[in-house]
Amino acid sequence: MLEIFVIAYCLYFLVNIYTSFMQVGFVKKAKNMPAIILDDSKYLEAGNYSIEKQKLSILSTFYDFVIFMLWIGVGLKLLDSLIVVEQGWLKAVLFIDAFIIINWILSLPFELYTTFKLDKKYGFSNMTPKLFIKDTFKSSVLFLVFGSLIIAAVALIIETLPLWWIWGFVFIFAVIILINMIYPLVRDKMFDKFEPLKDKELESKIEKLLDEVGFKSSGVFSVDASKRDNRLNAYFGGLGSTKRVVLFDTLIEKLTHNELLAVLGHELGHFKNGDILKNIGIMGVVMFLFFAIFGNLSEELFLKLSLNNEPYAIIAVFLLFSPILSFFLMPLVSLISRHNEYAADEFGSNLQSKSDLVNALLKLANENKSFPLSHPLYIFFYYSHPPLVERFKELGYDVYKVNNSAQAMKDDFRIDYE
Template identity: 30%
Template sequence: MARKIGLYGIIAYILYGLFFYWYLFYFADTSLPFEYEGSKADPATFLNGRELMLSEEYSKIRNLLFFLSTPFEWLFYLFVLLAGLSGAFKKWAGQSSKYKIIQTAIYTIWLTFFAFVATFPLSYISYSLSKSYNISTQSFSSWMKDELIDFWINFGTMFIIVAVLYWLMKKSQKRWWLYAWLLSVPFTLFVMFLQPVVIDPLYNDFYPLKDKQLEAKILELASEANIPSEHVFEVNMAEKTNALNAYVTGIGSNSRIVLWDTTLNRLNDEQILFIMAHEMAHYVEKHLYIGIAGYLLLSLVGLYLTYRLMNYAVNRWGEALKIPAVHDIRSFPLFLMILSMLLFVSSPVSNFVSRYQEMRADRYAIEMTGNTEAGIGTFQELSRAGLSQVNPPLLVKIFRYGHPTMLERISMIEEYEIEKMRQSEE
């Protein structure tokens, strides 16, 4: 049975990979609808021939890597179970210490290490790809340092999850999912509160905006939206990437708006103010807190479904998977596999909500600044810097895009311009 499950898993993964290779390289049409040709959203109007070619090449390969990476993670966890590695980790942990908490830490470090080794080739391919297309400027040693930071953060997080989760499972085999969710609420909020001041600085240097003239303009814009001025930071990213970005992070007193220094170097002040207005919209419209609420609701449903699916899988295939009971720590790879599958399946919904919020923020930025030219120039430069497709394939948009496509963002601004012209004529 174990061999049959493993064989079916490998066949399913190969067929899945072939489908997305065919879809991305031969079936999907990324050309613009004819009504947008020659518009400001047409990449041919702001990218040269070489940039257009590189954009298509890079996007196809990067999207294929995305679709291959997540199911590969499922296949890895399935292999860990079928090969008895999860049982071996538990055995090694038991032989190393008589203390339960140390045994849990040893089990977790082995699983984290094997997962790191298994996924390292795909991570390296992704790094090499971005390097070859001049998106990444990061040295191998710097990239490896970030990978190792990821490893230890993943280990620490996973250790806490394993220790708490399996303690709850043994205390209540029918309600552990609910208690786990209740504990996850303060834990999630605590991590989000710490992230800007503890986790993010492990990777990059953050500091208040250096350009004081630009800072004065941003502060003036922020005051119009009643946003605390101390929440604007810049981060040193030029040594790692040529891509541009700005984002909102943290909650409460640690919340802040962050600008990459690449964004500051590549865009003019008017374009940066447009981005700032966009990020301020997330504060004004409480998108961060709406996102937290949505995440917590989704995690409640996800944990309940994980509980049901784990019981079903152990009852039906427990012997083949070498899992004697759900509350045995050997079932943890199954827990991670099911949770990852549910996150992947639910991503179209969460991405749809995110795209709606981002479109609202774009609209807010246009109305706040009144500078449509800066908005269009910003999105065109974002496309150029990241070699992103203006009109990506439908499945890529559904599963990958938490922002509207550049076609949607630029055309929305053009429609706003037309609307304003009509109003002025009336």
């Protein structure tokens, strides 16, 4: 079975590399064509940013491949020999905590480069070393306390319950639901500063919009996201009584009231169409599949990894190999997600107006420097949202007609898309 997992990982690696190279070549060509959606200067800048991110991704993929091979070759065995503990749940906690911390340390150079070099170069990151250390410390405390408790619980389930993988799935699924409920509260207390909207006129308009679609929330808040990043965003956080509307201060600053209401209308479309429950259901099915696979692994797999078939080893194998399954399931999940995004756009445009939503998306694309074109294969594997060109087309806004010279680009790219 180890050979099957290794072959699957190699296939995952090759597809990752191939799609990234295709995307780099595509964007290199597209960025020198007449600009669409973005302003001329931002179009070129967004193209360059996309290319640099993909090149970094290619390097990171090669790096991860080496790390993966080291783990299955000697790493897991070495870590096992260093952690000599009799109690199964305690060994699982120590082993998995060490495994995750080592992986985080190994990935840290890429995180630091992205945050302090690449994103600062393109005007996104406002992160300071002090804030980065502060955020990292808080995240580490949360992981070591609550993550360790979850690992211990899963290990005890594996040790004591027959068909543990079913009960393990139920437990982890419940934990994820709980995390979604308390996420805004944790962000508020430990990371971000949530404040009631200072613009009372905007707050009144939002509350009216929420009442119109029957969305009950615990409030509308502004969050000081600009202390970390200049990108624009908004989200509905929490579940049940913890639901709240959260607007980035950058979004409030850049969008008009009507444009902001159109963005929220899109998000309310997800609520009204039941997408939140659908996504929870899809996540549950995928997770159940994962537990079914990793809960019935052969003894041979653990022997080849020089590990005992015990909770620590089962959880480690789950963490090591589950990204492969996720990657190959993502195209189907993303296809469903893209369909839902079109429906949410339609709902939001009807709730406010198509012109307001189009203008909001134009501003979001320009401020976030989102390059509007991608290779079809890259879209297939990685896009949970439809390409901007297609979203605008569904809203009745032809980005090529707005810039007549861009029609040549549309014709030039026909062979790439078809």
